[in-house]
Amino acid sequence: MSVCFSPDGNTLAYGCWDNSIRLWDVQTGQQKAQLDGHQQIVMSLFFSPDGNILASGSYDKSISLWDVKTGQQKAQLNGHDDAVISVCFSPNGNTLASGSNDKSIRLWDVKTGQQKTKLDDRSNCINSVCFSPDGTTLASSSQNQSIRLWNVQKGKEMQPADKKYKEILAQFKAPLFQNNSVPESKNITILRISQTPLFQAQDALILKGEFLNSEGYDLTQLLKSKGCCFLEDYKKK
Numbered sequence: 001m002s003v004c005f006s007p008d009g010n011t012l013a014y015g016c017w018d019n020s021i022r023l024w025d026v027q028t029g030q031q032k033a034q035l036d037g038h039q040q041i042v043m044s045l046f047f048s049p050d051g052n053i054l055a056s057g058s059y060d061k062s063i064s065l066w067d068v069k070t071g072q073q074k075a076q077l078n079g080h081d082d083a084v085i086s087v088c089f090s091p092n093g094n095t096l097a098s099g100s101n102d103k104s105i106r107l108w109d110v111k112t113g114q115q116k117t118k119l120d121d122r123s124n125c126i127n128s129v130c131f132s133p134d135g136t137t138l139a140s141s142s143q144n145q146s147i148r149l150w151n152v153q154k155g156k157e158m159q160p161a162d163k164k165y166k167e168i169l170a171q172f173k174a175p176l177f178q179n180n181s182v183p184e185s186k187n188i189t190i191l192r193i194s195q196t197p198l199f200q201a202q203d204a205l206i207l208k209g210e211f212l213n214s215e216g217y218d219l220t221q222l223l224k225s226k227g228c229c230f231l232e233d234y235k236k237k
Contacts, residue, residue, distance in 0.1 A: 004045040004054075011068070013054055015042025021056055021066070033071040037064055044086045049093045053110070057084030063098055065110070075113040079106055086128045091135045095152070099126030105140055107152070117155040121148065137164065203227040 002015040011032065012024045021035040021042055040059035047054055053074065054066040063077040063084055082101035089096055095116070096108040105119040105126055124144040131138055137158070138150040149158040149165055158165045206228055211219040224230070 001041055001043050002045045002056075004047055006047045006068070007049060007051045011051075013045050013047070015045050015056060015058075017041055019058070019060075021045065021054070023054075023068070023071070035064075035066050035071055035073070037073050037076070038062065040083075043084060046087045046089055046096075048089050048110070049091060053089075053093075055087045055089065055096055057087040057098055057100075059083040061100075063087060063096070063108070065096075065113070077106075077108050077113055077115070079115050079118075080104065082125075085126060088129045088131055090131050090152075091133060095135075097129045097131065097138055099129040099140055101125040103142075105129055105138070105150070107138075107155070119150055119155065119157070132168075137168065204229075206230050208232040 001017065004013050005011070005026075006013070010026055012026055013021060014024070015021050019036070019038045019040055019042065021038075022031055023033040023035070024030065025032050035054075035056075038056065038058040038060055042056050042058050044057040045054060047068070052068055054068050056064045056066065058064070061078070061080050061082060061084060065074045065077070066072070067074050077096075077098075080098065080100040080102050084098050084100050086099040087096060089110075094110055096110050098106045098108065100106075103121045103123070103125060105121065106115055107117040107119070108114065109116050119138075119140075121140065121142055123146065124142040126140055126142050128141045129138060131152075136152055138152050139147060140150065141147050149168060150156065151158050151162075160166070203226070204223070206223065208230065211223060213219060220230075
């Protein structure tokens, strides 16, 4: 259900359906340790920035902090009313964020194991949490297809009026989605590849054509970024 590399890339941790956590040596492919303590499936794993602590979130509503070197459980964090789906350390390693099916996010003090803040989404179950690189903002996604940004210091959701919010939002507006309207012509042949909003292509060889989605955005650059080769361009080179 969950996998995570240690910061140095030498250890791979994964959470199992048998409620255990396994640590594997990446170089040898051998299992180094098995961490037992959770009563239900391990849903999420995250290493601390220094790689000394592994945090795990489980369907048993608890979070465990493990000493990676000894394989011993350092602490168990309790407070969620439902399954813990996602955990994430802050960049400095002092705070752990957890998202749960109880529609809340909790911020924990790693040193004391005490809960510092509770953030209520109220809309739906939390699927994932992630700190910004500077640790001041926490992003969360939920099952209602929304992403929310939280001010970590203030312990509340950021509003669209906030300057920081606008700066983050601007990063999502890639040139790919700017005013690429469908050309006006009566002689356009349209081949509908799929009626569902799912489009997958990687390392494809493409003879020629225009790739526009239903909103008129040109997907050519997206295809190229995924390793696709347009033979038409290759011929010109």
